[in-house]
Amino acid sequence: MSEDSIQGGVNNLVSDYLARRIGRREFVRQAVILGLSLSSAAAILAACSTSGNSGGSTTVKTGGTFIEGYDRDFTKMDTVLSGWADPGYVALYEFTMIRDFAGKIVPALFESWTVSSDNLTWTLKVRSGVKFHSGAPCTNANVVEDFNLFRDPKIGQNQVFWLSVSDVSAGANNTVVLKLSKPWAAIGETLATEYSMIHNNAARLQAGDTYGATVVDGTGPFKLTEFTPGKQVIVSRNEAYAGTVIPFLDNKGKAYVDKVQWVPITEPANRANEMEAGTVMAVKNPAGQDVARLKANSNLIVQEWASTSNSFIALNCAMTRLGFDQVDVRQAISHAIDREGIVKSVFFGHAVATYGPLNPNYRWYEKGVEKFNQYDPEKSKSLLDGQGWKVASDGIRVKNSQRLSFTYYNWAQQSDGAPVMEAVAASLQKVGVEMKVVSLESATFFPHWNDTAEAFGYEWLWSSPIDVLVIFATIPSKKYNGNMADLQAAFDAWQSAATDAQLEAAARKAQLIWAEKLPKIPVVTPNNIWVQNKKVHGWKPSQSMLYPLYNDVWFEH
Amino acid sequence: MPTFILRRTLYALILLFIASLIIFYGMRLAPGNPGDVLLNPLNRIGLIEGLRHKLFLDRPLWEQYLIFIHNLLTGQPGVSLFSGEPIPNIIKQAGLNTLKLGLAAAILTYATAIPLGVLAAWKRNTPWDQGTMLLAVLGMGIPNFFLAILLIQLFGIWLKWLPVAGSDDITNIVLPAVVLSAEAIAVNLRLVRSSVLEELGRDYVRTLYAKGLKEWRIMWIHALRNALPPVIALAGIMLRTLLGYTLIVEVIFRWPGLGATLVDAVIRRDYSVAQVLALLLTFAVILLNLLADVGQQVVDPRVRERVQAA
Numbered sequence: 011m012s013e014d015s016i017q018g019g020v021n022n023l024v025s026d027y028l029a030r031r032i033g034r035r036e037f038v039r040q041a042v043i044l045g046l047s048l049s050s051a052a053a054i055l056a057a058c059s060t061s062g063n064s065g066g067s068t069t070v071k072t073g074g075t076f077i078e079g080y081d082r083d084f085t086k087m088d089t090v091l092s093g094w095a096d097p098g099y100v101a102l103y104e105f106t107m108i109r110d111f112a113g114k115i116v117p118a119l120f121e122s123w124t125v126s127s128d129n130l131t132w133t134l135k136v137r138s139g140v141k142f143h144s145g146a147p148c149t150n151a152n153v154v155e156d157f158n159l160f161r162d163p164k165i166g167q168n169q170v171f172w173l174s175v176s177d178v179s180a181g182a183n184n185t186v187v188l189k190l191s192k193p194w195a196a197i198g199e200t201l202a203t204e205y206s207m208i209h210n211n212a213a214r215l216q217a218g219d220t221y222g223a224t225v226v227d228g229t230g231p232f233k234l235t236e237f238t239p240g241k242q243v244i245v246s247r248n249e250a251y252a253g254t255v256i257p258f259l260d261n262k263g264k265a266y267v268d269k270v271q272w273v274p275i276t277e278p279a280n281r282a283n284e285m286e287a288g289t290v291m292a293v294k295n296p297a298g299q300d301v302a303r304l305k306a307n308s309n310l311i312v313q314e315w316a317s318t319s320n321s322f323i324a325l326n327c328a329m330t331r332l333g334f335d336q337v338d339v340r341q342a343i344s345h346a347i348d349r350e351g352i353v354k355s356v357f358f359g360h361a362v363a364t365y366g367p368l369n370p371n372y373r374w375y376e377k378g379v380e381k382f383n384q385y386d387p388e389k390s391k392s393l394l395d396g397q398g399w400k401v402a403s404d405g406i407r408v409k410n411s412q413r414l415s416f417t418y419y420n421w422a423q424q425s426d427g428a429p430v431m432e433a434v435a436a437s438l439q440k441v442g443v444e445m446k447v448v449s450l451e452s453a454t455f456f457p458h459w460n461d462t463a464e465a466f467g468y469e470w471l472w473s474s475p476i477d478v479l480v481i482f483a484t485i486p487s488k489k490y491n492g493n494m495a496d497l498q499a500a501f502d503a504w505q506s507a508a509t510d511a512q513l514e515a516a517a518r519k520a521q522l523i524w525a526e527k528l529p530k531i532p533v534v535t536p537n538n539i540w541v542q543n544k545k546v547h548g549w550k551p552s553q554s555m556l557y558p559l560y561n562d563v564w565f566e567h
Numbered sequence: 568m569p570t571f572i573l574r575r576t577l578y579a580l581i582l583l584f585i586a587s588l589i590i591f592y593g594m595r596l597a598p599g600n601p602g603d604v605l606l607n608p609l610n611r612i613g614l615i616e617g618l619r620h621k622l623f624l625d626r627p628l629w630e631q632y633l634i635f636i637h638n639l640l641t642g643q644p645g646v647s648l649f650s651g652e653p654i655p656n657i658i659k660q661a662g663l664n665t666l667k668l669g670l671a672a673a674i675l676t677y678a679t680a681i682p683l684g685v686l687a688a689w690k691r692n693t694p695w696d697q698g699t700m701l702l703a704v705l706g707m708g709i710p711n712f713f714l715a716i717l718l719i720q721l722f723g724i725w726l727k728w729l730p731v732a733g734s735d736d737i738t739n740i741v742l743p744a745v746v747l748s749a750e751a752i753a754v755n756l757r758l759v760r761s762s763v764l765e766e767l768g769r770d771y772v773r774t775l776y777a778k779g780l781k782e783w784r785i786m787w788i789h790a791l792r793n794a795l796p797p798v799i800a801l802a803g804i805m806l807r808t809l810l811g812y813t814l815i816v817e818v819i820f821r822w823p824g825l826g827a828t829l830v831d832a833v834i835r836r837d838y839s840v841a842q843v844l845a846l847l848l849t850f851a852v853i854l855l856n857l858l859a860d861v862g863q864q865v866v867d868p869r870v871r872e873r874v875q876a877a
Contacts, residue, residue, distance in 0.1 A: 083831065086651045093607040164617060167607040223651030238660060239650040240831070241734065241823035273733065277818055279716075280732065284821075287723040287731040453599025453836045456608055468608070485608075 075269040079293035088222030095204035097557040103207035103228035109554035129193035129508040142210040193508035199474035266564035292542040298358035317538040321469035322530040327492035340528040342393035366525035369535035376518040379525035407442035415444035416464040422449040491529035645839040665824035671744035676751040684759025706753025732821035762794035803859030
C-alpha cells in the first residue's frame with residue numbers, strides 16, 4: 011500500500027470517526043489494517059477526541075426526546091402496503107439484514123445465513139428471543155408469512171423485487187429457507203431494505219386499515235406512541251427490546267433516548283431556520299442556499315454525499331417522428347445538457363452530475379460512463395445535423411415538416427425537478443430543440459407513464475440501484491425504452507449472478523450500455539445533506555442507508 | 568329575529584347540499600385517482616384495479632356519492648387512505664388547531680385595529696394618526712409569507728424569543744397569529760378610523776360635546792358604537808379570508824391545521840378526507856356569515872328594522 015493511499019485511508023477513518031460513523035474499536039481495527047501501529051492509532055484517536063467535533067461530552071446521557079426534522083410528510087408505516095418508507099421504520103422495525111457504512115450486508119434480525127452450493131437456496135437464521143412490541147414471539151414462521159406477503163403480486167408493493175424467489179418456507183432451528191428460481195447473489199439487497207422488515211401479521215390483520223397508523227407491531231427498539239401526519243410521529247423506547255447484533259452499533263441493548271419525535275418540515279427553506287432556532291436537533295436536506303451558512307455555524311455538524319438516487323429524462327424511443335428511436339438524437343439531446351451548470355445553479359453545488367445511470371457513490375460505479383454524455387453543444391448540433399434535423403427560422407430544428415419539439419412531464423412532488431428541467435430546456439433551446447416542461451402532481455403525473463408520452467422524468471431513490479434500472483428499462487414498456495437486447499442481456503446476467511464478482515461485472519456492463527444508448531438520459535443526483543446539533547451523539551447517517559438508526563442516539567441535556 | 572335565523576339556517580342547509588355535490592363531483596372530475604399516488608410507481612399497474620375496487624371507485628358516480636353521504640350522515644366518514652387515521656380524529660386535531668389559530672388571529676385583529684383606529688381618528692393628523700396609518704399601509708403592503716420570514720429571522724433566530732415552528736406550546740401561536748392577522752388589522756384599522764371620523768362629524772356628537780360629556784366617553788362609547796356596523800359587516804368576509812390564508816401560515820410555521828391537510832388531501836386524491844374537510848370549511852364560512860348578519864342586527868337597530876320590514 012502506498013504512502014498516499016495509507017494517508018487517504020487514515021483521513022477517511024478520521025472523517026468517519028468524527029462524523030461518528032464508526033466507533034473507537036472500529037477505528038483502531040481499521041487503522042491497524044491500514045498498517046498503523048496500535049500506539050499511532052491510539053494517538054490519532056486521542057487527538058480526534060479533543061477536537062471540537064466530538065461535542066465535548068463522551069459520557070452517554072440517557073433519557074429525553076430526540077427531535078428530528080423530516081423532509082416529507084408521513085405515510086402509513088406498513089411494510090406490505092406502503093409505497094414509501096419513513097424514518098420511523100428503522101425505529102419500530104428491525105432490518106432482516108443491513109448494510110454497514112461500507113455497503114456490506116451484515117446480520118440484524120437474521121443472525122447468520124448460508125447459501126447452497128448451487129446458489130439456489132438461502133437459509134436464513136432468525137435470532138432467538140426476539141419479541142414483537144405486543145409481546146408475541148417473533149419466529150421463522152412470522153418471517154415466512156411476511157415474505158410471502160411481500161412477494162404476493164396482489165398486495166406486495168415491492169413484489170417486483172421478489173420475482174426470483176420461488177418458495178419461502180420454515181426450516182429447522184428457527185431458520186427460513188428461500189428457494190430461488192435461478193442463482194441471484196443480490197437477493198440480499200432486497201432483504202436489506204425497509205420493505206423486508208418483519209411485522210406481526212396477526213396484529214396487522216386485526217388492525218385492518220389502521221395498521222401502520224394507530225398500530226405497529228414490530229420488533230424494533232421503539233414503540234409507536236403517536237402518528238399524526240402533518241404534525242409529528244413519536245415513538246417511545248421499547249423497554250422489552252431484545253437487543254441487536256448489528257456490528258456497527260455501539261449500543262447493543264435498549265435505546266438511550268426515551269422518545270424520538272419526527273416533525274415534517276416540507277418547506278425546504280424552513281429546515282435551516284428550525285435547526286438554527288433549535289426547534290429540532292437534526293434535520294435532513296436543508297435548502298441548498300442555506301448549507302454554507304449551516305456549515306459555518308460552530309454548533310452544527312453538516313454531512314453530505316450523493317444519495318442513492320438519480321434523476322433522468324425518459325424520451326420515448328418508439329417516437330419515430332421526433333427521431334427518439336435514433337441513438338444519435340438521444341445522444342445529441344444528452345450532450346446539450348450542461349449538468350455541471352445545473353449542479354451549480356440549481357443545487358448550489360450540493361449535487362453531482364451523472365453521465366451514466368448511477369452516481370459515483372455506487373460501490374460498483376463504472377467510471378467509463380464519463381466518456382459519454384459530456385456537455386458538448388457543438389457535438390450535439392453536429393449529431394442533429396447528421397440526422398437531418400435542420401434549424402428553421404424560429405431557431406427550432408425541423409425534419410420532414412416535423413419540429414423537434416416535445417412535451418416533458420415533470421413530477422411536481424420533487425421540488426428541484428422543475429428548476430432542473432427548466433435549465434435543461436434552456437440548454438436544449440440553444441441547439442434547436444424545444445422541450446416544454448409540464449409539472450404535474452402525482453395523481454396526474456403517473457398516468458402519463460404510458461407509450462403515448464413523448465417524454466417524462468423522475469428521480470428514483472432505492473438502495474439497490476441496479477434492481478431499479480432493471481425495472482425502469484420496462485417502464486412504461488420495453489418498446490418505450492428502445493427494447494435493447496444487449497442491455498437486457500446485462501440485466502439477465504445481473505439477475506442470475508451467483509457471486510459478487512459476477513454482480514459487479516453485470517452492473518458495470520449495464521451502466522456502460524445505458525450511458526451509451528440512453529434508454530433514459532441521466533441528469534443529476536442531489537446530495538443527501540444531514541445536519542445535527544453537536545450536542546447530539548450516535549446519530550450516524552450513512553451513504554448506504556436511507557435513514558440513520560436510533561439505537562445509539564443520545565444528546566447532552 | 569328567530570324567523571330570520573330559521574330562514575338563514577334553511578338557506579345554509581341548501582347551500583351545504585349544493586356544496587357537497589360540487590365538492591364530490593369536482594374531486595372525481597379531476598384527473599388521476601388515489602392509486603396513482605398511493606401505490607409504488609414501479610408496481611402500480613398490477614395493483615391499481617384492486618385498490619379501485621376496495622375504494623368503490625369502480626362503482627357509478629351517483630352510487631359513490633350516496634355512499635359518501637351515507638357514511639357522513641351515519642358518522643362514519645372513514646379513514647385517510649394515506650395515514651390510515653380516522654377522519655373524525657383528523658377533524659378533531661387539525662380543526663382544533665385551525666380554530667385556535669383563527670381565534671387568536673381574530674382576537675388580535677380586533678383588539679388591535681379597533682383601539683388604534685379610534686385613536687387615529689381621535690388624534691387626526693397628529694403623529695399618532697400618521698403612525699397608525701403607516702402601520703396600516705405596511706400591513707396591507709407586505710405579503711404575509713415575507714412578513715413570516717422577517718419575524719422568524721428576528722424573533723426566532725436572532726433574539727430567540729419565540730419558537731419558529733410547531734404547536735405544542737402556547738408561545739407557538741404568537742408568530743403565526745401575528746402573520747395571519749397583519750392584513751386584517753390593516754384593513755380594519757383604516758375602516759374603524761374612517762367610520763369613527765364619519766361619526767365625529769354628525770350632529771349627535773356635537774350635542775354630546777355641548778352637554779359637556781368627557782371626550783373619551785364620546786369617542787369610546789358613543790362614536791365607536793355607531794362606527795362598528797361596517798366593521799361587523801366586513802367581519803364575515805374578513806374571517807373567511809383569514810381561513811384562506813391559514814394554508815400559507817400553516818406551511819411556514821408547521822402549524823398542523825385544516826388548510827394544509829385539505830390541500831394535501833386534494834393533491835393526493837385522498838377523496839374521503841378532502842370531501843369531508845372541504846364540506847366542513849364550507850360549513851364554517853356559511854356559519855360565520857350567518858353570525859355576522861345576526862351580529863349586525865344586534866348592534867344596529869336600523870338594520871334590524873330593515874330586516875323586519877322586509
